Amino acid sequence: MVRAGLTPERLARAGAELADEVGFEQVTVSALARRFDVKVASLYSHLRNSQELKTRIALLALEELADRAADAVAGRSGRDALTAFADVYRDYAREHPGRYAAARQPLDPETAAASAGVRHAQMMRAVLRGYDLAEPDQTHAVRLLGSVFHGYVSLELSGAFSHSAPDPRESWSRILDALDTTLRTWPAPAS
């Protein structure tokens, strides 16, 4: 009866790998126990419940994503920063679909406040510094960017663009052009 050396951190890492392999929805405490060749109940010494597992995977993914994003925007500004930042999201989602899905998991407010989610918001505002937007327009722009990035990536991942021309990479690039233009010439309210 050799001990398996389980810890919440190792479980979260293994859960993240599992998510990328079989999809975040399919990540279960049972599947994780099988992966460690251990009985299911054993995991409950390290995790309060299956929700905690999912939350830990989400936090891990948010960290990774924030680290990549920080790296990408360092030393860039304007359109350069915008596309580098955007590409981090798209590339991460394509490399790690399970982790990306985990990162979209709704978190309770305290958890969210202590997560790397705040770094994401800060970085998005840092990117927008290159565009000279005053509040509340900056917040509107943050929400626009979040919507486009998340929306595009999740539609692409779910296959919505799979079987139609043109290449999704092309659309992504042209959409970033459009966003850049919009941010440089942010319009006043219409009516």
Add this chain to the structure above:
Amino acid sequence: MVRAGLTPERLARAGAELADEVGFEQVTVSALARRFDVKVASLYSHLRNSQELKTRIALLALEELADRAADAVAGRSGRDALTAFADVYRDYAREHPGRYAAARQPLDPETAAASAGVRHAQMMRAVLRGYDLAEPDQTHAVRLLGSVFHGYVSLELSGAFSHSAPDPRESWSRILDALDTTLRTWPAPAS
């Protein structure tokens, strides 16, 4: 032992109501059986499996959404059509979060091709007719609109904008302004 009068259609409708009440993820064949005061196994005469239930709810939601959208864009064009169309999505998602989540359910290609999803795509292109975009820019624009609508609505629904000023309605309106401007002056490729 009075017969309950189950049909796939009634099950889908009841499933849609259940989804709005408890969330699409929580819609289960068991819960539906309880709602009809019937044993679980009975539902399997009408549904191949629980996936079919989810798919039927998704199809129902796509129909409803397409009907509303068709109604909204009839007789409108340009920014008017754009905002009417966009508001249909946002309002539907807020009124029927479970159904909206169902509508985002990935469908297999044949099912998708036979669904109201095609009407959605057609209507989106109809809205874009007011903006004079040639292919492939029109497709890029379709993808942009889809991304923004879906992204914004799903972020708002998951509470991402809940506890921060300004009012999400205000951002929504300003984002639609920005989209309208972008579509009217769609930029050429940057580099």
Add this chain to the structure above:
DNA sequence: TCTGTTTGCCTAAAGGGTTTAGGCATGCGC
């Protein structure tokens, strides 16, 4: 090195969801 304690993984069991097989009665067609 031995001892006591903590810790980690175990067995057992209950509860809920999915799905299939097979049975019986209801209600319709004749």
Add this chain to the structure above:
DNA sequence: GCGCATGCCTAAACCCTTTAGGCAAACAGA
């Protein structure tokens, strides 16, 4: 009124979650 199809049933297998309680391994102190 009779036969048959259909609709809902019971039963059972399988998987996932979660809790309770047990035993042994690893560790700390003497």
